[in-house]
Amino acid sequence: xxxxxxxxxxxxxxxxxxxxxxxxxxxxxxxxxxxxxxxxxxxxxxxxxxxxxxxxxxxxxxxxxxxxxxxxxxxxxxxxxxxxxxxxxxxxxxxxxxxxxxxxxxxxxxxxxxxxxxxxxxxxxxxxxxxxxxxxxxxxxxxxxxxxxxxxxxxxxxxxxxxxxxxxxxxxxxxxxxxxxxxxxxxxxxxxxxxxxxxxxxxxxxxxxxxxxxxxxxxxxxxxxxxxxxxxxxxxxxxxxxxxxxxxxxxxxxxxxxxxxxxxxxxxxxxxxxxxxxxxxxxxxxxxxxxxxxxxxxxxxxxxxxxxxxxxxxxxxxxxxxxxxxxxxxxxxxxxxxxxxxx
Ligand SMILES: Cc1ncc(C[n+]2csc(CCOP(=O)(O)OP(=O)(O)O)c2C)c(N)n1
Ligand SMILES: [Mg+2]
Numbered sequence: 001x002x003x004x005x006x007x008x009x010x011x012x013x014x015x016x017x018x019x020x021x022x023x024x025x026x027x028x029x030x031x032x033x034x035x036x037x038x039x040x041x042x043x044x045x046x047x048x049x050x051x052x053x054x055x056x057x058x059x060x061x062x063x064x065x066x067x068x069x070x071x072x073x074x075x076x077x078x079x080x081x082x083x084x085x086x087x088x089x090x091x092x093x094x095x096x097x098x099x100x101x102x103x104x105x106x107x108x109x110x111x112x113x114x115x116x117x118x119x120x121x122x123x124x125x126x127x128x129x130x131x132x133x134x135x136x137x138x139x140x141x142x143x144x145x146x147x148x149x150x151x152x153x154x155x156x157x158x159x160x161x162x163x164x165x166x167x168x169x170x171x172x173x174x175x176x177x178x179x180x181x182x183x184x185x186x187x188x189x190x191x192x193x194x195x196x197x198x199x200x201x202x203x204x205x206x207x208x209x210x211x212x213x214x215x216x217x218x219x220x221x222x223x224x225x226x227x228x229x230x231x232x233x234x235x236x237x238x239x240x241x242x243x244x245x246x247x248x249x250x251x252x253x254x255x256x257x258x259x260x261x262x263x264x265x266x267x268x269x270x271x272x273x274x275x276x277x278x279x280x281x282x283x284x285x286x287x288x289x290x291x292x293x294x295x296x297x298x299x300x301x302x303x304x305x306x307x308x309x310x311x312x313x314x315x316x317x318x319x320x321x322x323x324x325x326x327x328x329x330x331x332x333x334x335x336x337x338x339x340x341x342x343x
Contacts, residue, residue, distance in 0.1 A: 003274065005043055005203060006266040011282045012039045012063045013263045015072065018286055019062070019079065020240035027294070029081035030092025033060040037234035040262040041166050042067040044206035045134050045227075048214045052129075054102040056117035057136040059094035060166075061106040064136050069101035072285060073292040082296035089299045110171075111137060111144030114163075118150045121159035121223070132160040132217045140171030142185050148192075151226075155193040158222035162213055163189065165226070168233045173248040189226035196226035203262045232257035 016034045023032060035042070038060075046055065046067035057064040065075060071086065078085030079093050086097055094108040104120065107113050117135035124131050141147055142165060154161050165185050169176045176183050189196035195213075199206055206229060213225035232254060236243035244251045267275060 001047075002266060002269055003278065005047060005207075006263075006270050006275070007278050007282065008043045008047070008067055009039050009203065009263045009266055010279060011072075011285070012042070012066050014282060015066060015076075015286055015289075016062055018290065019076075020235070022290065023240040028079045028093075029089075030079055030094065031238050032062075032079065032093045032240065033058075033238050034235045034240065035060050035063040035233070037257060037261070038166055038168060038231045039063045039067075040201060040203035041164065041206060041229045041231060042136070044203050044229075045136075045162070045164050045210050047207055048211040049102070049132070049134060051102065052131045053134065053214075054104045054120060054131065055134045055136065056104050056113040056120070057096075057106045058110070058113065058138060058141070059106060059108045060138070061096050061136070062093070065096040065098065065103050065106070068098075068103050070096060070098035070103045071101070073289045074098065076289040076293040077296045080293040080296070081298070082293055083299040083303065084292070084296040088303060111141040111146045113137070114141065114150040115146050117161060118154045118159060121154065121161035122157060125157065125159055130218060132162065132214060132223070134162045134164055136164045136166060138171065139165060139167040139169065139176050139185060140179070141165075142188070143171075143179060151189060151192040151194070151224075154224040159224055160217045161224045162210060162217070163194075163224060163226040164210075165189075165228045166231055167228050168231045170233065170237070170249070172237045173246065175249075184228075186226060186228040189228070194224045194226050196228065198228040199230065201229070201231050201257070201260060201262065203266065234258070 013036060016036050019028065019032055020034065022028060042063035046064065049055070049068065055064055055068050062075070066072065074084065074086040075096060078087060078089060078091060078096065081089040081092070083089055087095055091097070095106055097103055097105045105113060105116065114135050114137055117133050121133040124133065137147070151163070167176070167185060171179060182188055184198065186196040186198040197209060199209055210227060217223050234254065235241065
């Protein structure tokens with residue numbers, strides 16, 4: 001288990017470091033919101049999930065996408081705006097999706113995927129599926145109306161969903177204490193009628209808590225469960241650099257978080273030879289993924305207009321084919337067979 005956790009943590013960290021390194025060369029065509037320093041939450045949660053479970057997240061979604069098994073090559077190609085990207089180069093870093101792996105989507109619009117996740121959980125319950133949903137969002141998202149509506153509905157319907165608030169204390173440059181009168185988010189979630197815990201940044205403990213919730217849901221216990229996970233963003237809100245010079249936060253504030261790095265912590269717990277081997281494998285995989293993105297073709301202009309038409313609801317035959325394909329992807333995660341049983 002330790003090795004799996006370390007591989008996942010190290011992989012996410014190194015992928016994002018590589019993104020930060022490449023970013024100034026302007027090959028990456030989308031803004032990037034890095035989760036360096038926050039990886040432990042995605043790993044702890046996704047390691048508790050099964051292949052059939054699904055996740056919904058945010059524009060700061062590389063960690064969740066990778067931890068759940070999203071395809072790395074398609075992710076990097078997506079950042080490069082290439083046709084081989086997971087949304088054919090049209091969504092960029094903020095809209096990663098890989099339905100085959102249970103990564104159902106992410107959005108640049110704060111809070112929106114919480115409602116998508118709840119809708120998915122409602123469908124799963126209706127279809128008597130054993131699968132569960134994890135919904136990732138930031139502390140800023142808990143100020144959105146959709147957060148409150150979604151929690152209320154999920155609690156009312158006792159849905160199989162785990163809410164995961166990645167509380168890094170900031171919404172862009174504004175500290176939580178300057179935005180929220182009641183800063184204990186777990187306490188607010190509890191008021192909606194669900195068990196809610198506030199957890200420290202410790203990948204193994206986080207995992208234990210989420211695992212217990214997932215097991216309870218699988219055993220048929222009613223959901224939802226809520227976890228407020230304290231964490232810290234090391235990099236600037238958006239982009240590859242640091243932003244302590246901006247003055248909205250002080251470097252001293254980061255020190256305890258840097259000292260508590262979960263990647264380094266687990267690295268020290270693994271056999272050095274085994275660790276070297278895993279790191280080598282991950283480095284190769286990353287190199288291949290960036291080469292794949294570099295060599296991949298740009299999307300054809302007609303593919304772009306086709307997707308634009310699809311969004312506008314005037315589907316062409318080609319875009320209809322894409323819709324059928326997309327629908328199939330969703331159905332694989334949510335089999336229709338249960339419908340009859342539930343009806
Ligand atoms: C509905 C909406 N309002 C405002 C924004 C602008 N915005 C982008 S990121 C962000 C901060 C969100 O903070 P948080 O949810 O804590 O996530 P974090 O960036 O810390 O991971 C805001 C306000 C947006 N994208 N969508
Ligand atoms: Mg935040």
